[in-house]
Every structure is written in C-alpha cells, then in structure tokens.
Amino acid sequence: MVIIIGASRGIGKFLFEQFNSERIQVIGTYNSTISVTENLTKVDITDYKQVFDWIEKEREVLNNIVLINCAGITYNSFAHKCEPDLWRRVIEVNLIGSFNCIRAILPVMRSQKFGRIINFSSVVALKGTPGISAYAASKSALWGMTKSLVAENASLNITINNINLGYSELGMINQVPKIFLDSLIKQIPANRLCEPENIFKTVKYLIDCDYINGASIDLNGGLV
Numbered sequence: 001m002v003i004i005i006g007a008s009r010g011i012g013k014f015l016f017e018q019f020n021s022e023r024i025q026v027i028g029t030y031n032s033t034i035s036v037t038e039n040l041t042k043v044d045i046t047d048y049k050q051v052f053d054w055i056e057k058e059r060e061v062l063n064n065i066v067l068i069n070c071a072g073i074t075y076n077s078f079a080h081k082c083e084p085d086l087w088r089r090v091i092e093v094n095l096i097g098s099f100n101c102i103r104a105i106l107p108v109m110r111s112q113k114f115g116r117i118i119n120f121s122s123v124v125a126l127k128g129t130p131g132i133s134a135y136a137a138s139k140s141a142l143w144g145m146t147k148s149l150v151a152e153n154a155s156l157n158i159t160i161n162n163i164n165l166g167y168s169e170l171g172m173i174n175q176v177p178k179i180f181l182d183s184l185i186k187q188i189p190a191n192r193l194c195e196p197e198n199i200f201k202t203v204k205y206l207i208d209c210d211y212i213n214g215a216s217i218d219l220n221g222g223l224v
Ligand SMILES: NC(=O)c1ccc[n+]([C@@H]2O[C@H](COP(=O)([O-])OP(=O)(O)OC[C@H]3O[C@@H](n4cnc5c(N)ncnc54)[C@H](OP(=O)(O)O)[C@@H]3O)[C@@H](O)[C@H]2O)c1
Pocket: 005, 006, 007, 008, 009, 010, 011, 012, 029, 030, 031, 032, 033, 043, 044, 045, 046, 069, 070, 071, 072, 073, 093, 097, 120, 121, 122, 123, 164, 165, 166, 167, 168, 169, 170, 171, 172, 173
C-alpha cells in the first residue's frame, strides 16, 4: 500500500490519483487545504504526536508500505532580510516533518521486513539559487539523513531514496510569476517543465528496484 504525505495539492495529489486509478491501495494526508477532494486525513507533520496518532489509527491496514513524503513549503526571501520564524518553518515542514513521518512508520516497516520511502528533494539543493536558503537547506539535509537511515534499515528490505526534482508542471511552480517562469524554462536543457507522468514513472521505478538505496536521483531535464 502507498501512503502519500501532502496529497491535497500538486504532485502528491497527482500521485494519489495515479495509484488510485491503478487500483493500488493508497491513503494520504493534508494539512490546511479547505476542501479536499479525496478521502484524506488532516495531519500537521510538524507535530510528531499527530503523525504518530494517525499511524496508530491506520495500523491495522498498514502492509507492504510505500511512504511518499510529498509535503513541502518554500519561503522566498534573501537571508539578510528574512523572517527567522518563517525560515525555521521551512525546515520544520520539509525536514523535520518528513523525518516525523519516517520515524512513525519505520517500526512497522521493520517488523514487516519491507518498506519503500521516497522523499522529494530538489535541484536547488545543489544549484545555488537566491532567496531560498531555507528550502535549499531542507532539501540537501534529506540526502544526509537518507544515508544514515539506509545504514540502519537496508538489511530489513527497506529502501530510502530521494528524487531531486527540477521544475514540475504541478504544484508550487504556480507561485512563480509568468515572466520568471519563461526564463526558468529557457535554463532547462530539455526546454520544458517536468511532466507529472515522469514523476510517477520515477516513483514506480524506486518502488520496484530494491537495490537502489540511499540514492538521490536527479529528475530535472538536464538542469544543473
Ligand atoms: N513543484 C515543483 O516544481 C517541485 C520541484 C522540486 C521539489 N518539489 C517538492 O515536491 C514536493 C511536492 O511539491 P508540490 O509542488 O506538489 O507542493 P504543493 O502543491 O505546494 O503541495 C504541498 C503539499 O504539502 C502539504 N503540506 C504543507 N505543509 C504541511 C504540513 N505542515 N503538514 C502536512 N502537510 C503539509 C500541503 O497540504 P495542505 O495544502 O493541505 O496544507 C500540500 O498537500 C515538495 O516537497 C516540494 O518541495 C516540488
């Protein structure tokens, strides 16, 4: 079964619908979206207790778990002008929130000797991009965290990998004004944004292949 954290919008919503349409059991979460179209549970992943209680509630149905950490936020500001609380919030959602979900689900995966965890990282973890230092920090931190988690769990048939996504047609890209979007696309060697289908293919590949572990896979149309 698949668990999608952050399934109310963007990429998570798309993946939720894809797994559903392939009749793969999928459950998911949202946080602040007012009207969710799917049957999702409200969980603020920055609050470990909420995550833990939700996993406990779902415990009976959890089997052959694929956890997809798709929740994320960004905050645009040059560091010298930023609001420290908003900067911190990005780390709390993107890094600590993802860890909270992993922490709550790992014991179940370990007891079942199966697990797949896929986190969404970003091209900007490596590509110096102004105005998003918190986001970049949160995304590159996933790489190091993943390496350590793999050393702890790989012997139990649990894989943990990251997708370093470039710029997708879906989701937070909507926050980029059209004028910047056009110049952004020109920088991508593929000359286009990532189609959602390519994200789904990559996710499925990471689920299928049990020997890719601790990897951070670029999905960016050649953007470096
Ligand atoms: N879109 C891109 O081009 C792109 C590129 C590189 C990496 N990524 C990464 O890919 C992932 C998905 O991005 P997206 O563009 O699809 O984002 P999005 O459309 O902005 O959706 C973000 C999701 O995260 C959830 N979320 C936010 N704060 C949360 C919290 N405190 N607790 C629980 N859930 C929370 C949101 O739920 P509510 O709306 O209900 O609050 C929503 O479902 C993110 O990790 C993002 O950083 C995206």
